[in-house]
Amino acid sequence: MSFLLAQIELRDRTGGTDSCVLENGFCPTWIRENLSEYVEPTQRHLELVVSSVALGFAIAFLLALLAHRRRFLVGPITGATGVLYTIPSLALFALLLPITGFGFLPALLALSGYNLLVIFRNVMAGLDNVPAEAKDAALGMGLTENQVLRRVELPLAIPEIVAGLRIATTTTVGLAALAFIAGAGGLGGQILTDPNFKSNIVVAGGLCVVMAILLDLLLVVAERVASPWKRATA
Amino acid sequence: MDAATLELRNVSKQYPGAAAPAIADLSLEVEAGEICVLVGPSGCGKTTAMRLINRMIELTGGEILLDGTSVHSRKPSELRRDIGYAIQQIGLFPHQTIAQNIATVPKLLGWDKARCTNRVEELMELIGLPQEMAERFPAQLSGGQRQRVGVARALAADPPLMLMDEPFGAVDPINRERLQNEFLRLQAQVRKTIVFVTHDIDEAIKMGDRIAVLKEGGVLAQFATPAELLMAPADDFVEDFVGADRALKRLALERVRDIELWPARMVQVGDPNVKARELAAQSPTGHVLLVDEGSRPLAWLNERDLSFDKVGPHKGRVASVEVDDLLRDALSDLLQDQVLYGVAVDAEGRVAGILSVEIIAQFLGDQGPGHIEEAAAAADRIA
Ligand SMILES: Nc1ncnc2c1ncn2[C@@H]1O[C@H](COP(=O)(O)OP(=O)(O)OP(=O)(O)O)[C@@H](O)[C@H]1O
Numbered sequence: 001m002s003f004l005l006a007q008i009e010l011r012d013r014t015g016g017t018d019s020c021v022l023e024n025g026f027c028p029t030w031i032r033e034n035l036s037e038y039v040e041p042t043q044r045h046l047e048l049v050v051s052s053v054a055l056g057f058a059i060a061f062l063l064a065l066l067a068h069r070r071r072f073l074v075g076p077i078t079g080a081t082g083v084l085y086t087i088p089s090l091a092l093f094a095l096l097l098p099i100t101g102f103g104f105l106p107a108l109l110a111l112s113g114y115n116l117l118v119i120f121r122n123v124m125a126g127l128d129n130v131p132a133e134a135k136d137a138a139l140g141m142g143l144t145e146n147q148v149l150r151r152v153e154l155p156l157a158i159p160e161i162v163a164g165l166r167i168a169t170t171t172t173v174g175l176a177a178l179a180f181i182a183g184a185g186g187l188g189g190q191i192l193t194d195p196n197f198k199s200n201i202v203v204a205g206g207l208c209v210v211m212a213i214l215l216d217l218l219l220v221v222a223e224r225v226a227s228p229w230k231r232a233t234a
Numbered sequence: 235m236d237a238a239t240l241e242l243r244n245v246s247k248q249y250p251g252a253a254a255p256a257i258a259d260l261s262l263e264v265e266a267g268e269i270c271v272l273v274g275p276s277g278c279g280k281t282t283a284m285r286l287i288n289r290m291i292e293l294t295g296g297e298i299l300l301d302g303t304s305v306h307s308r309k310p311s312e313l314r315r316d317i318g319y320a321i322q323q324i325g326l327f328p329h330q331t332i333a334q335n336i337a338t339v340p341k342l343l344g345w346d347k348a349r350c351t352n353r354v355e356e357l358m359e360l361i362g363l364p365q366e367m368a369e370r371f372p373a374q375l376s377g378g379q380r381q382r383v384g385v386a387r388a389l390a391a392d393p394p395l396m397l398m399d400e401p402f403g404a405v406d407p408i409n410r411e412r413l414q415n416e417f418l419r420l421q422a423q424v425r426k427t428i429v430f431v432t433h434d435i436d437e438a439i440k441m442g443d444r445i446a447v448l449k450e451g452g453v454l455a456q457f458a459t460p461a462e463l464l465m466a467p468a469d470d471f472v473e474d475f476v477g478a479d480r481a482l483k484r485l486a487l488e489r490v491r492d493i494e495l496w497p498a499r500m501v502q503v504g505d506p507n508v509k510a511r512e513l514a515a516q517s518p519t520g521h522v523l524l525v526d527e528g529s530r531p532l533a534w535l536n537e538r539d540l541s542f543d544k545v546g547p548h549k550g551r552v553a554s555v556e557v558d559d560l561l562r563d564a565l566s567d568l569l570q571d572q573v574l575y576g577v578a579v580d581a582e583g584r585v586a587g588i589l590s591v592e593i594i595a596q597f598l599g600d601q602g603p604g605h606i607e608e609a610a611a612a613a614d615r616i617a
């Protein structure tokens with residue numbers, strides 16, 4: 001675990017004369033003066049979340065399309081991504097670090113890996129729930145398999161796909177707090193620089209929560225825009 | 235696009251794992267521009283036969299020719315764009331508006347936007363839905379409305395062959411009747427080749443130029459015109475399927491204008507009564523019909539009404555039927571009015587002749603066993 005400790009450098013607190021700060025309390029003044037310290041970790045955190053959900057989605061989506069046409073692949077893919085999901089993140093970092101070295105890459109790979117299962121499952125469920133008669137009518141009218149997929153199946157699967165993305169995004173915001181272990185920074189690192197200081201914990205933790213909520217909201221809005229028929233018939 | 239001819243040659247379909255073939259050996263020739271109705275009990279293979287034509291199911295034996303060319307010589311997706319298909323379960327796309335649903339095949343064929351929009355408007359009109367409904371989603375329509383959209387969608391690209399699997403199954407009787415009539419009127423203009431599946435013999439008789447009655451296993455029990463089917467069922471199965479009231483069903487095949495009516499003896503106000511009495515004597519009803527200048531019926535006049543010099547004004551109740559009415563409906567109107575004859579009028583209300591229960595009885599008697607001979611005895615008012 002020496003690699004772990006290597007990533008943490010305890011920081012000198014500025015404003016050391018304030019009694020609130022000395023007592024590790026919740027200090028609005030300190031927060032206001034030091035908020036800029038959190039900008040870079042927040043950006044970093046967001047980058048990690050967005051890129052790993054995007055990568056996870058890209059891979060899981062392709063896997064789902066593959067399994068949709070070749071049903072026998074559903075079991076193996078669910079199994080493989082399920083195993084990936086159960087590996088503790090520390091262990092996964094430890095496995096990746098010798099190959100990738102410290103930094104953004106191992107965190108990205110690990111976090112993407114965790115997203116595969118839930119996104120794959122939701123894309124599959126979305127495609128499976130498309131009414132059989134809609135597909136039948138589409139084929140019967142002369143749409144090719146690919147046209148049926150693009151024009152009928154995928155649009156109808158959007159609600160389930162977005163549901164998967166929402167779960168993936170929310171969990172990744174939390175998981176990414178451990179990414180600093182792999183040297184990727186983020187809000188997790190910020191927490192550990194001063195783990196006894198309430199103000200620090202509240203701000204870093206709060207930013208995580210706000211980020212999760214905002215991203216979730218973004219996805220909800222995107223879904224509503226992409227599937228107007230759901231709203232019209234609800 | 236013109237209509238296509240369709241020929242099924244010794245077609246068979248064995249579903250994998252099924253004990254008996256769904257269709258054993260079916261041969262059928264459908265002429266261009268004709269409505270061929272496939273009718274038969276549930277599970278006899280109607281849907282299977284239909285889906286073999288557009289290759290939604292691949293046959294296990296025989297051959298299907300569209301305009302003389304095997305359907306197997308073309309890519310399924312291209313073949314299907316030339317064949318309108320309304321599936322039994324409707325299958326509208328829930329995420330698309332009605333307009334988008336209807337424009338599916340036109341879009342596949344690369345029609346431009348204006349042409350698609352025009353076509354959608356035309357079809358909305360045809361199926362009797364208000365234009366503003368085009369922007370709704372399928373879930374916002376009733377089952378019957380959805381089914382009509384399904385038919386419109388199949389018609390959209392004006393295909394030379396249409397396959398329609400129980401297209402009016404989910405529509406209430408009144409709207410079904412309307413849709414059937416609309417459809418027949420449309421067909422009279424466009425003359426498509428249509429394969430129409432139903433398990434309702436009345437619908438088959440109404441819609442079909444020819445009817446293929448199928449038995450279990452896709453066996454063709456009879457392939458004939460509706461009149462032939464009703465007059466000479468090939469076997470007990472067909473006779474049973476057609477029903478005990480087949481004599482009456484024949485009345486649904488003909489319209490009032492199709493049979494020979496009694497000539498109407500007509501007079502106008504001011505005509506000399508001598509002439510009127512002469513006419514009354516010639517009339518099979520024993521009455522003359524008072525009409526206005528436009529030949530529209532006003533009243534029946536009897537001996538007593540003609541006792542003066544000239545025909546005077548009269549007001550009466552005249553039972554009438556329209557020449558476009560089905561004989562069945564006309565007979566029903568006569569019975570409803572409790573009269574044995576009525577005036578047949580054209581669309582403008584002008585007298586075309588006299589329809590009587592006797593004429594109808596003769597019509598039935600001429601072409602098959604007559605069941606209502608007694609009804610023909612008297613040609614006068616019942617009441
Ligand atoms: N995909 C399939 N696999 C196996 N058997 C099938 C399949 N589809 C239909 N069958 C069988 O083939 C026979 C004919 O079915 P089909 O759907 O053509 O009947 P149908 O005449 O259209 O009946 P309905 O009036 O109920 O729609 C039935 O016995 C049915 O069980």
Ligand SMILES: [Mg+2]
Pocket residue numbers: 280281282322399
């Ligand atoms: Mg069927």
